[in-house]
Amino acid sequence: MVAVIHTSSRFRAVMQYNEKKLEQGHAECISAINYPKDADALSFDQKLNRIQRQLALNKRTKVNTVHVSLNFDPSEKLSKEQLTEISKAYLKGIGFEKQPALVYEHRDAGHPHVHIVTTNIKADGSRISLHNLGKNQSEKTRKEIEIDFGLVKAQDRKAQEFNLKPVSIKAEYGKSETKKAIANVLDKVLNEYKFTTMGELNAALNHYNVAADIGSEGSRIRKNNGILYRVLDKDGNRIGVPIKASDFHFKPTHRNLKVRFLYNEMNPNRTKDSLRVKNSIDFTLYRKQNVSLPRLINILQKDGIDTVIRKNEEGKLYGITYLDHRTKCVFNGSALGKQYSAKGITERCIEDPFSLQQQKSQKMGLDVGQVAGAGNVYHVGNGSSLENDKSLDSLLSPVKDGEYTPHQLKKPKRKKQKGFSIGF
Incomplete structure (x- = not known):
């Protein structure tokens, strides 16, 4: 199992990313941890409001959103119940067991994985430190979960899904089946690199001898917002039979890429x-x-x-x-x-x-010139359960400005110093 942690100050954007996947049929919200209702009984606003009310307890902390992806070996077939238990065990291990959290099972890649959305703001308004969370608590918890749940160990897995460093997985026409070769490159680039335009995406894909072709002006491909993926030779020329985006099970289509562009553009890092x-x-x-x-x-x-x-x-x-x-x-x-x-x-x-x-x-033109070349993470604390909430339903209602600010976090009002004057 590989755990990747992202932190930000854009909770709504993170929620919209996961909910967009849900709308497209590429994800499912399988668990709502420390929520008053089950995941399938919650509307988008209720999912949002529960955590936003907790964020309102501490407006001084800017980085207040934690977005974790737990990635499993492609050979592992895990049920929703197992994924939920693994997610709970992971949150407990990193000190977030009492935090409200949503677990989304994503089905847009070649390996099983879930996304966990939570916050480091506790129920008393204090914050959980995120310093070295990935290096310390997350790494220790990951290894324990691999043993407890009998998962494939990340350090023993040589497949590229678990190699987060740049590796040579270039597609070579004639040496491997075209669709499989392109799929391997797409899986790596789409899940690891952060790009915001088709040009930036192609810069990353070209590095691995793959190109995303959206067609020329006036072409049928361009009119239908289609994408063809092709293998490139060592000189950058397109070779072999192109593969339509819709032919891949994780659907790297133009519409889905636009969502990825937006998400990457809003990345606070x-x-x-x-x-x-x-x-x-x-x-x-x-x-x-x-x-x-x-x-x-x-x-x-x-x-x-x-x-x-x-x-x-x-x-x-x-x-x-x-x-x-x-x-x-x-x-x-x-x-x-x-x-x-x-x-x-x-x-x-x-x-x-x-x-x-x-x-x-000699007069020559160069379409693309390349040179070979060569996460974020963080932390713990104690949360708080729903025990002291007077009304569970109130947690799912919108937060009002100025509401739920603990007394100890409010800035003391400065007393005006009375001036004095000297008369002559």
Whole structure:
């Protein structure tokens, strides 16, 4: 079993992501822990209000939402009851057993997994520390659950589902069945990388010799919002028979990808992750007058950042995308700012002498140039049960502004100091 923890301040966005999966038939809410009603008897607003009332107890804590995914080996067939018990055991192990939590079983990937949505704000308004939660409590609990429930151990599993580091799973036409090869790449990229556009998605897929084709302007594919997935050869050319998105059981369709784009765009860590890419570029180019684009690409590669460039038939750079394998984030250059766009980078880098000589000898265009290159986590505390609630139903009603703020958390009012004057 592999546990991946994300924390944020966007509880509603996390809820909408899981509920959207439910509406599409790709997920089911199988348990509502520390809720006054069973999961199947709760409306969306009731699920939302229960935890929002607890968030209102502490408005000083910004990071108040915990989103955990528990991932199991593809060979394991686990019932809803087993998944619920495993989720409860996990929450207890990390100190969240008394926190309200919703458990969603997702069916949009090639392996069984559940998403747990909860909060680190306790019933008394205090917060559970999230520092090193994944490294300490989560890792210890994961190993205990593997033994108690007889699960496949993550450290013994060599399959790529449990390898969260970049590995070579490139699709090679003729060496493996096309659909299976593409499915392996999609499973890794869609579940690990954070992209917000089709261009950013393709930058990650191209790294593993796969492309998502949405068709040209006016084509039937584009009109029907379809997607064809293709294998690429070593030169980036499309080969083999394309596979429709709807042919994969986890449905990586245009509509479903839009939900993923939105979710990734709202990720609170995206701004921080973008700073790593920008700082790496700025540090390389700072006060240096001799850095060409190929040299910049090579230096970024050593820092775990792939640079995907796009050139027209005349060889002029018109697009650039950065693929950060450490944070698993993908950024279009213009999204980072003008100085990181294709034009900005061209102005900041010197002309490559070899490239100039090559352009003179032969006129060539490059569609995509790539260079090879190389979570978040957190913590514990004690919660509180529903014992002291005067009305269980009140937990499912909307929270009002200013309601349920513990006295000890309210800021004391400052007393006005009386002034005095001196008369003559």
